[in-house]
Amino acid sequence: MAEGIRARALTKRYPKSKTGPPALAGVDLEIPPGRVFGLIGRNGAGKTTFVRICATQLTPTSGELTVLGLDAVREASEVRTRIACVPQESRPLYFVTSRQLVDLYLRMRGADRTAAALRAKEVLKELELTEVADKLVSHLSGGMRRRVMVAMVLASDAEVLFLDEPTTGLDPVARRDVWSAIRRVARDNRTVVLTTHYLDEAEALSHELALLEGGRVVLEGRPADLRGRVRQPWRVTVPTEFPLEELRSYGTPSPVEGGYLVFATEPAARELAMAALQRGMRISLGPVSLEDLFLQTVGKPLTGPEEPLESEAS
Ligand SMILES: Nc1ncnc2c1ncn2[C@@H]1O[C@H](COP(=O)(O)OP(=O)(O)O)[C@@H](O)[C@H]1O
Numbered sequence: 001m002a003e004g005i006r007a008r009a010l011t012k013r014y015p016k017s018k019t020g021p022p023a024l025a026g027v028d029l030e031i032p033p034g035r036v037f038g039l040i041g042r043n044g045a046g047k048t049t050f051v052r053i054c055a056t057q058l059t060p061t062s063g064e065l066t067v068l069g070l071d072a073v074r075e076a077s078e079v080r081t082r083i084a085c086v087p088q089e090s091r092p093l094y095f096v097t098s099r100q101l102v103d104l105y106l107r108m109r110g111a112d113r114t115a116a117a118l119r120a121k122e123v124l125k126e127l128e129l130t131e132v133a134d135k136l137v138s139h140l141s142g143g144m145r146r147r148v149m150v151a152m153v154l155a156s157d158a159e160v161l162f163l164d165e166p167t168t169g170l171d172p173v174a175r176r177d178v179w180s181a182i183r184r185v186a187r188d189n190r191t192v193v194l195t196t197h198y199l200d201e202a203e204a205l206s207h208e209l210a211l212l213e214g215g216r217v218v219l220e221g222r223p224a225d226l227r228g229r230v231r232q233p234w235r236v237t238v239p240t241e242f243p244l245e246e247l248r249s250y251g252t253p254s255p256v257e258g259g260y261l262v263f264a265t266e267p268a269a270r271e272l273a274m275a276a277l278q279r280g281m282r283i284s285l286g287p288v289s290l291e292d293l294f295l296q297t298v299g300k301p302l303t304g305p306e307e308p309l310e311s312e313a314s
């Protein structure tokens with residue numbers, strides 16, 4: 001039976017930051033093999049640190065970590081031959097073409113000349129990069145370079161692929177191309193660890209996901225199960241005219257653009273919606289999104305202002 005990734009009480013404190021909280025403060029995580037696993041969280045949550053430790057680019061301060069059943073510290077060199085990684089801040093070689101870059105990478109990993117050339121061609125096509133295949137990497141836009149890096153790693157035969165924010169900065173069409181390539185890789189029974197701060201992406205691609213906050217896993221599970229686990233699974237938005245005190249009797253309000261967003265149980269959400277409609281207000285009512293789930297769990301949005309929304313309420 002294949003193995004995925006297992007972290008136990010994993011911590012990381014960067015040598016230069018002796019004070020303040022550690023980057024990873026005890027991560028326990030089980031990443032099953034052969035699936036896409038989404039790691040989500042705000043900036044600074046610890047996603048990149050976790051990925052870099054798994055990819056043997058960083059050593060943990062304490063705790064245990066196995067990748068494919070191998071110890072990520074003691075057996076790092078073997079782990080390295082079986083994984084591939086697109087780091088968050090990745091700079092490819094500039095003086096080669098896209099095709100040469102993918103080809104070189106595959107040959108460095110042991111593919112023969114014919115197989116490497118064929119795979120390079122296929123993957124560049126899959127990511128709609130055929131037109132730039134023979135352009136120098138240094139002449140490509142940032143988004144294109146990112147796609148070439150993703151193509152390179154997806155083309156490899158690595159058993160575990162780490163993609164750290166693979167679609168950040170890509171346009172919507174390019175994002176979709178990356179998504180379908182990731183899905184294809186997962187169909188080959190390989191493990192993909194994807195970090196993202198786009199919740200739609202995490203939800204569309206991940207079989208399971210974990211939410212990191214402050215270097216800890218605060219939520220974990222399949223997207224649908226996570227939604228089922230929230231205390232207030234309905235959301236209602238009402239305009240600012242609705243008295244805040246009264247809103248608090250229905251659920252948990254927070255100010256948003258033009259009004260309030262209230263999380264509530266289903267009966268309370270319906271009552272609130274009725275009360276607002278009777279006063280002639282425009283409202284919206286629906287089940288929570290993954291974004292809301294994040295807000296309920298962490299108390300602040302995934303992106304945007306750092307301070308909690310509650311603070312401006314009174
Ligand atoms: N090389 C580094 N040296 C010191 N601190 C770092 C370094 N890299 C990241 N950190 C800190 O570790 C924490 C986690 O960062 P990171 O893993 O990059 O989070 P994420 O990828 O979720 O944005 C942050 O507080 C960040 O400032």
Ligand SMILES: [Mg+2]
Pocket residue numbers: 047048049088164
């Ligand atoms: Mg990061």
